[in-house]
Amino acid sequence: MMTALTGTPGTGKTTIAAIFTARGIPVVSQKETMGPHILEHDADRDTDIIDEDAWVDAFVPMEGIIEGHLTHLLPADRVVVLRCRPDILAARLRARGYSEEKVQENAEAEALDAILIETLEVHPEEQITVIDTTDQSPEQTADEIEAFIRGDAPHSLAVPDWSEYLGRRV
Numbered sequence: 099m100m101t102a103l104t105g106t107p108g109t110g111k112t113t114i115a116a117i118f119t120a121r122g123i124p125v126v127s128q129k130e131t132m133g134p135h136i137l138e139h140d141a142d143r144d145t146d147i148i149d150e151d152a153w154v155d156a157f158v159p160m161e162g163i164i165e166g167h168l169t170h171l172l173p174a175d176r177v178v179v180l181r182c183r184p185d186i187l188a189a190r191l192r193a194r195g196y197s198e199e200k201v202q203e204n205a206e207a208e209a210l211d212a213i214l215i216e217t218l219e220v221h222p223e224e225q226i227t228v229i230d231t232t233d234q235s236p237e238q239t240a241d242e243i244e245a246f247i248r249g250d251a252p253h254s255l256a257v258p259d260w261s262e263y264l265g266r267r268v
């Protein structure tokens with residue numbers, strides 16, 4: 099069974115991956131699988147542009163967890179969508195030294211439920227669970243994900259309403 103761990107940058111995928119690794123549960127990063135599908139490097143945005151369709155088409159499903167903000171596009175059996183309230187997400191990204199443009203862009207995408215909407219276009223609802231990380235610790239988040247993967251916790255599509263953050267700087 100393959101579980102995709104997705105979410106807007108800053109929602110906590112890498113942090114959770116490190117916790118799983120420490121618990122002896124290996125996690126593969128999407129970056130490790132994208133090499134052959136990089137089209138170019140966007141120096142302004144410090145990001146690689148990848149051929150997403152080619153990456154998805156070539157992807158051989160694996161056992162375990164794959165993390166990254168595009169992994170919901172993959173043929174996963176389960177998808178965990180991490181969420182974070184836009185103003186808190188902005189603070190997390192500023193602390194990383196992101197440009198204000200990138201901070202606002204990601205906060206707006208989070209307020210718009212962009213990744214969740216994409217996930218719902220690819221996967222049936224029962225495969226998807228949404229976890230709001232805003233007010234919980236990374237360990238709690240990791241525990242919830244483990245329970246979902248084991249089948250001990252039902253999926254949840256409780257979608258926070260962050261429409262008040264739309265169209266304004268946070």
Ligand SMILES: Nc1ncnc2c1ncn2[C@@H]1O[C@H](COP(=O)(O)OP(=O)(O)OP(=O)(O)O)[C@@H](O)[C@H]1O
Nearest residue numbers: 106107108109110111112113190231234235236239
């Ligand atoms: N419940 C939580 N779960 C995960 N991370 C949390 C949580 N609460 C606070 N954080 C903090 O949020 C930040 C998340 O950063 P992280 O790099 O893990 O995000 P990411 O989703 O992997 O971003 P990217 O897509 O850019 O790699 C970390 O500083 C982490 O400590």
